[in-house]
Amino acid sequence: MTEQTVLRVENVDKIYKNGVKALSGVSFNVDNGEFVSVIGPSGSGKSTLLRCINRMIDASKGDIYFIGQSVNKADKHQIKEIRKNIGMIFQHYNLVYRLNALENVLHGKLGSYSTVQSALGLYTAKDVEKAIEILHMLGLEERVYEQCSNLSGGQKQRVGIARALIQGPKMILCDEPIASLDPQASKVIMEYLYDITRTFGIPCLVNLHQVEVAKSYSDRIIGLRNGEIVFSGKPGELTADMISHIYGVSSEELIS
Amino acid sequence: MKYFRKKRLGTALTVNFCIFLFIYGSKSLEVSWVEVFKRFANAADRFIIDYLPVDFSEFSRQSEQLINTVFLSIAGSATGVILGLLSALMISVKTSPNRFVKTIIRTTASICRNIPEGIWAIILLLCFWFGNFLAYLVMSIISYGFLTRVFADTIDETNSDAIEALEATGAGYWQIIIHGVLPETMPALISWSLYSIENNIRSATIVGMLAGGGIGYLMNIYKGFAQFPLMMSAILMVTILIIITDRVSTVIRRRIMS
Numbered sequence: 001m002t003e004q005t006v007l008r009v010e011n012v013d014k015i016y017k018n019g020v021k022a023l024s025g026v027s028f029n030v031d032n033g034e035f036v037s038v039i040g041p042s043g044s045g046k047s048t049l050l051r052c053i054n055r056m057i058d059a060s061k062g063d064i065y066f067i068g069q070s071v072n073k074a075d076k077h078q079i080k081e082i083r084k085n086i087g088m089i090f091q092h093y094n095l096v097y098r099l100n101a102l103e104n105v106l107h108g109k110l111g112s113y114s115t116v117q118s119a120l121g122l123y124t125a126k127d128v129e130k131a132i133e134i135l136h137m138l139g140l141e142e143r144v145y146e147q148c149s150n151l152s153g154g155q156k157q158r159v160g161i162a163r164a165l166i167q168g169p170k171m172i173l174c175d176e177p178i179a180s181l182d183p184q185a186s187k188v189i190m191e192y193l194y195d196i197t198r199t200f201g202i203p204c205l206v207n208l209h210q211v212e213v214a215k216s217y218s219d220r221i222i223g224l225r226n227g228e229i230v231f232s233g234k235p236g237e238l239t240a241d242m243i244s245h246i247y248g249v250s251s252e253e254l255i256s
Numbered sequence: 257m258k259y260f261r262k263k264r265l266g267t268a269l270t271v272n273f274c275i276f277l278f279i280y281g282s283k284s285l286e287v288s289w290v291e292v293f294k295r296f297a298n299a300a301d302r303f304i305i306d307y308l309p310v311d312f313s314e315f316s317r318q319s320e321q322l323i324n325t326v327f328l329s330i331a332g333s334a335t336g337v338i339l340g341l342l343s344a345l346m347i348s349v350k351t352s353p354n355r356f357v358k359t360i361i362r363t364t365a366s367i368c369r370n371i372p373e374g375i376w377a378i379i380l381l382l383c384f385w386f387g388n389f390l391a392y393l394v395m396s397i398i399s400y401g402f403l404t405r406v407f408a409d410t411i412d413e414t415n416s417d418a419i420e421a422l423e424a425t426g427a428g429y430w431q432i433i434i435h436g437v438l439p440e441t442m443p444a445l446i447s448w449s450l451y452s453i454e455n456n457i458r459s460a461t462i463v464g465m466l467a468g469g470g471i472g473y474l475m476n477i478y479k480g481f482a483q484f485p486l487m488m489s490a491i492l493m494v495t496i497l498i499i500i501t502d503r504v505s506t507v508i509r510r511r512i513m514s
Binding site: 054056080081082083084086087088090092093094095096097098099103107108109110111113115118119160163167 | 417418420421422423424425426427428430431434435436439440442443
């Protein structure tokens with residue numbers, strides 16, 4: 001482990017109450033400024049893995065260290081602190097669609113406000129300015145006060161990214177960020193995520209369905225199959241044979 | 257065709273069963289339909305003699321009580337909304353903090369809902385005596401029972417995606433409720449609240465008669481003194497009020513939901 005290591009996952013198992021083993025013996029590190037993709041078929045445990053990192057799901061065994069702090073042993077208050085430092089982006093954007101873009105972005109800051117302050121909408125001018133600045137940066141300057149239900153898929157996802165960014169995260173988790181988007185919007189979103197990692201050095205851990213996308217953006221790819229890591233390496237090392245091993249079918253049967 | 261013969265047989269059986277129920281019911285209740293038809297003219301006569309011409313001489317007193325009824329209904333609903341929303345949060349699968357609290361509140365709300373307003377008025381009459389307060393209390397109880405149920409259902413049906421996202425940013429329980437759950441469910445919550453006011457106005461007559469307060473109280477007095485033409489004017493006013501609130505609330509609700 002170096003000082004660069006932001007996330008250390010050690011031997012994590014997850015067994016759901018219904019007996020399904022979603023993860024077994026998963027170990028890996030993520031360093032600062034790294035763009036890491038997790039690929040694997042549906043049900044291979046990608047989403048579970050991501051949610052164990054910010055304790056949306058409790059891991060059954062093993063431990064996860066986020067900037068040296070144990071995630072599994074964290075108490076309620078510590079979990080909140082960990083979550084404040086991890087931005088999360090979702091496949092379905094997970095916005096509050098009846099509120100506008102700005103309000104949704106500011107939701108990223110709720111953890112730093114008391115309930116009363118936030119209930120009264122007493123966000124500091126600094127946070128509001130920052131939210132607007134981030135929306136500008138993501139090309140949404142015309143949509144700041146637009147109700148989110150009126151935005152396109154790509155725009156919704158950019159609001160999702162903005163909500164993660166305003167947290168000032170030490171790491172960003174993305175759960176299938178482009179799975180519900182058309183190819184053009186997907187490219188825009190991937191470019192933004194990539195830029196964020198490059199410009200701010202915030203490491204990104206991204207679950208992806210598209211192997212080719214993973215190959216072109218990642219510094220490192222992790223292949224998950226039945227809850228186990230079966231591949232971990234540079235995109236160049238991901239051969240056709242390895243892809244078919246991960247997905248359990250020959251790579252000709254996959255749309256890349 | 258076997259299929260259609262089966263279907264015809266089923267229809268015939270259902271129709272016969274309904275006819276049987278009707279005849280059996282009339283017999284056991286000793287309703288003589290022949291008499292009902294024979295005396296229909298008589299009944300209509302009685303109606304005309306007793307109720308007409310409608311007497312509007314107490315119009316100002318009646319409108320005063322009618323306004324009182326509206327306020328009682330709104331106040332009852334408002335109480336129901338506040339307590340019902342808190343209770344709904346405690347019992348919805350999405351937001352319930354604790355199973356024990358959930359069971360207690362669910363049972364309480366269920367009792368409030370399942371005892372009809374008339375019975376509540378009779379039960380509480382012994383504790384609070386006749387008057388506006390009792391009418392308000394009864395309406396609050398039935399609004400609470402009803403709204404807790406529909407609010408909880410509404411919250412159950414909200415998308416948990418936004419809740420998950422807010423949780424992931426480190427937001428607290430009440431922040432998730434205030435910034436995620438409430439905005440998402442607001443149109444439905446407002447719509448149900450209006451519906452509850454409507455409902456209260458509809459049941460205000462019977463509550464007023466049994467508990468005192470509002471136009472129902474006045475109607476009870478008219479009934480006691482056999483002042484049927486005055487009673488008729490009160491009934492007409494209540495009916496108009498109900499139709500108006502029904503229309504207004506339908507329009508507002510449609511606008512909110514769209």
